[in-house]
Amino acid sequence: MIGAILRRLLQIVPVLLLASAGIWAMIYAVPGSPVGAIVGENATAEQVRAAIVRLGLDQPVAAQYWAWLGRALHGDLGLSIQSREPVLALVTGRLPATLQLGVAATLVGLVLGVPVALASAAWPGSWLDRVLSGWSALALGVPTFWLGLLLILLFTVQLHWLPSVAAYVPVWEQPVAALRNLLLPALTLGLYVSGVFARFLRASLLGEMGRDYIRTARAKGLRERDVIGRQAMRNALLPFVTVVGLMTATFVGGSVVTETVFTYPGLGRLLLQAIGVRDYPLIQGCLLVILVIFVLTNLAVDVLYLAIDPRTGARQ
Numbered sequence: 001m002i003g004a005i006l007r008r009l010l011q012i013v014p015v016l017l018l019a020s021a022g023i024w025a026m027i028y029a030v031p032g033s034p035v036g037a038i039v040g041e042n043a044t045a046e047q048v049r050a051a052i053v054r055l056g057l058d059q060p061v062a063a064q065y066w067a068w069l070g071r072a073l074h075g076d077l078g079l080s081i082q083s084r085e086p087v088l089a090l091v092t093g094r095l096p097a098t099l100q101l102g103v104a105a106t107l108v109g110l111v112l113g114v115p116v117a118l119a120s121a122a123w124p125g126s127w128l129d130r131v132l133s134g135w136s137a138l139a140l141g142v143p144t145f146w147l148g149l150l151l152i153l154l155f156t157v158q159l160h161w162l163p164s165v166a167a168y169v170p171v172w173e174q175p176v177a178a179l180r181n182l183l184l185p186a187l188t189l190g191l192y193v194s195g196v197f198a199r200f201l202r203a204s205l206l207g208e209m210g211r212d213y214i215r216t217a218r219a220k221g222l223r224e225r226d227v228i229g230r231q232a233m234r235n236a237l238l239p240f241v242t243v244v245g246l247m248t249a250t251f252v253g254g255s256v257v258t259e260t261v262f263t264y265p266g267l268g269r270l271l272l273q274a275i276g277v278r279d280y281p282l283i284q285g286c287l288l289v290i291l292v293i294f295v296l297t298n299l300a301v302d303v304l305y306l307a308i309d310p311r312t313g314a315r316q
Contacts, residue, residue, distance in 0.1 A: 008302050012295055019295075020072070023287045024065050072288060078281035080274075087285035090270065095289065097168035098266035101189070101259075102251030104182050106244065108190025113197030120198070121205035122228055132198070139195030148188040148261040155184060166262040185262045189255055193247050200243050204236040238305060245301035249294045 059067070071077070077087035116136060120129045156164040166185050171178040208214065209232055217231050218224075256268035263269070267286060274282035 008299060016295060019291050020069060020288060021065060023284055024068055077285040080282045081279045082277050087281050090282060091285050091289050094265060094267045094270045099252055100171060101185055101266055102248055104186035105189035105251050106248045108186050109193035109197050112194035114201060116198040117201035117205060118228060120202045124206060136195040136198040139191050144188055144192055145257050145261050148258055151184050151188060166264040168265050185258050185264055188258050189251060201236060201240050204239050205232055208232040208236050241301055241304050245297050249297035252293050
């Protein structure tokens with residue numbers, strides 16, 4: 001198992017290098033010069049030239065990238081053009097809020113999606129399966145921004161139960177206040193992803209239910225609940241873990257639409273604000289952190305694979 005994890009870590013290195021190069025190059029490929037955003041529209045030619053030299057933009061492209069990467073590895077992502085604050089401090093200040101929202105939304109999706117998948121797989125083709133499959137399709141088809149607005153109209157405008165503006169409150173400090181602020185955005189994201197979880201896990205379970213070991217378990221007289229919950233579920237979890245990991249990484253990487261609807265102070269909203277004002281260092285910092293989150297989440301998924309089925313490590 002340790003050998004498989006080490007091999008996976010070695011595979012991550014070129015991925016990070018290539019992706020970071022893409023992030024660095026993408027910012028310089030967009031319309032508008034980062035120098036113009038820094039020195040302002042009314043800057044003189046001498047000021048522009050001095051900024052180019054100060055930023056190292058007069059150096060070869062490869063030298064610029066390696067200098068930027070070296071500073072990033074030491075935690076120096078530059079200064080925000082707008083606030084003149086360190087980019088790393090701005091990003092890490094928003095990251096806990098996004099982590100909390102991403103984990104909460106994933107938990108909501110699992111709580112809603114897994115029972116639906118189990119019930120559908122237990123009685124395939126029944127009226128219950130058709131109803132639950134219709135619910136999953138509805139959850140997938142409803143736009144998250146529209147669902148968020150509907151939840152605000154119901155729970156804030158009509159019932160006056162929950163705030164429409166979601167602030168970040170650490171759950172370990174004030175659990176009740178954190179739940180009040182998290183519930184609406186977590187439901188908005190969780191309802192959508194529950195449809196993804198339910199459909200994917202149902203298909204995976206049905207694929208396992210036709211295998212020989214399931215027929216053998218039934219022939220031994222095991223209850224259907226044990227056949228699905230203990231026998232089929234273990235193998236069906238292998239592909240399902242990948243989907244859960246990818247969706248969690250997507251939420252943690254920044255759910256821009258949901259954070260904007262609820263004005264939630266997360267990483268996605270910070271990235272959107274940085275794009276709006278062409279804050280190039282902040283855009284690069286946000287994208288780089290999102291990249292690292294995705295890579296680390298994929299590594300965690302691989303470790304879970306090994307925990308669920310140790311034979312996976314031998315096949316790598």
